[in-house]
Amino acid sequence: MSWTAQEIASQPDCWQQALDRLPEFAPLLPRQGERVAVVGCGTSWFMAQSYAALRERAGHGETDAFAASETPELAGAVGRRYDRVLALTRSGTTTEVLELLERVRGQVATTAITADPATPVSDLADELVVLDFADERSVVQTRFPTTQLLLLRAHLGEDVSGVLADGAAAAAAPVAEVLLEAEQISFLGRGWTYGLAREAALKVRETAAWWTESYPAMEYRHGPISVARPGRVVWSLGELPDGLAEQIAETGAHLELRTLDPVAELVRVQRLGAALAAKLGRDVDNPQHLTRSVVLPGATAAQP
Numbered sequence: 001m002s003w004t005a006q007e008i009a010s011q012p013d014c015w016q017q018a019l020d021r022l023p024e025f026a027p028l029l030p031r032q033g034e035r036v037a038v039v040g041c042g043t044s045w046f047m048a049q050s051y052a053a054l055r056e057r058a059g060h061g062e063t064d065a066f067a068a069s070e071t072p073e074l075a076g077a078v079g080r081r082y083d084r085v086l087a088l089t090r091s092g093t094t095t096e097v098l099e100l101l102e103r104v105r106g107q108v109a110t111t112a113i114t115a116d117p118a119t120p121v122s123d124l125a126d127e128l129v130v131l132d133f134a135d136e137r138s139v140v141q142t143r144f145p146t147t148q149l150l151l152l153r154a155h156l157g158e159d160v161s162g163v164l165a166d167g168a169a170a171a172a173a174p175v176a177e178v179l180l181e182a183e184q185i186s187f188l189g190r191g192w193t194y195g196l197a198r199e200a201a202l203k204v205r206e207t208a209a210w211w212t213e214s215y216p217a218m219e220y221r222h223g224p225i226s227v228a229r230p231g232r233v234v235w236s237l238g239e240l241p242d243g244l245a246e247q248i249a250e251t252g253a254h255l256e257l258r259t260l261d262p263v264a265e266l267v268r269v270q271r272l273g274a275a276l277a278a279k280l281g282r283d284v285d286n287p288q289h290l291t292r293s294v295v296l297p298g299a300t301a302a303q304p
Helices: 003-009 011-020 022-028 043-057 095-104 143-155 161-172 193-208 244-251 262-280
Strands: 036-040 063-067 084-088 109-114 127-130 185-189 212-216 233-236 254-257
Touching: 003 011, 003 262, 011 022, 011 143, 011 161, 022 127, 022 143, 036 043, 036 095, 043 063, 043 084, 043 143, 043 193, 084 095, 095 109, 143 262, 161 262, 185 193, 193 212, 193 262, 244 254
Parallel strands: 036 063, 036 084, 084 109, 109 127, 185 212, 185 233, 233 254
Antiparallel strands: none
16 A cells, blocks of 8 residues: 555544644644734645635634745835745755745744754744654655644634544545546535635646546536536535526536535545546656655755
8 A cells, every 4th residue: 555545545544633633732822812924835835725714614713825935025114014924844844935934034023834943944934843653654644734734723713623534434435437437527616615616626637647636516517517418417516696506507617515524525535536547557655756855956945
């Protein structure tokens, strides 16, 4: 069994460990009422988007999500004003995240969530949440981002107890043949699940180099539905807008719509990506052109 497959299967156990340690982590996470910028790269950026939407929905304060490389000025006389930057970084070595933390050091409170404390991020963030039990050997992230998001959801006051059972069901369910045979998949989300839809599309691209796309569900009718047809799949991570299921049915595309928690649905997507990779003879633990962390040549944490 690949490392990726093992890590996908281990997610409910990691989620439980994170929830058990919530009292320890809670004082390090954004406080209610703070204005927060959440930053990350790749998968972490998409988790940031989901968390930002959830935090605002829960009434905890204004929250924006940025790709670390595209973050506006967050401090100084001309910068956007935030009370805290929350950096999401599994490796703790991603160049863009480190440069951002260096740029705002001493001007904005910072918290980082990472899997490895023995990395440069520990020297740059004011507070450090370490989910080392959810670290991964695989290049492609699976259990770390979902564990991170479950922790953040619980910190917002959500009852996530049912997610563990949904995750176990998702980890055990067979991958449907209609999904394995699909020539193209479009993932849809609404509100906080749009970030998950983007992550789902990325996960299948990373693991299987397969053609995937992602859209806000309400935007799908504004053009993207034109690629739907028999042999292709539309997969919704959450509820669909009224009437969209019927429109998708008219295209002949297969609609994948379950009742599991959207994070558990993401586990199903991860398993599909791994199964597609195996079917295609790809090394899921070492996907082409990817590394565990993007560390740019010659980059330093410092910014002028």
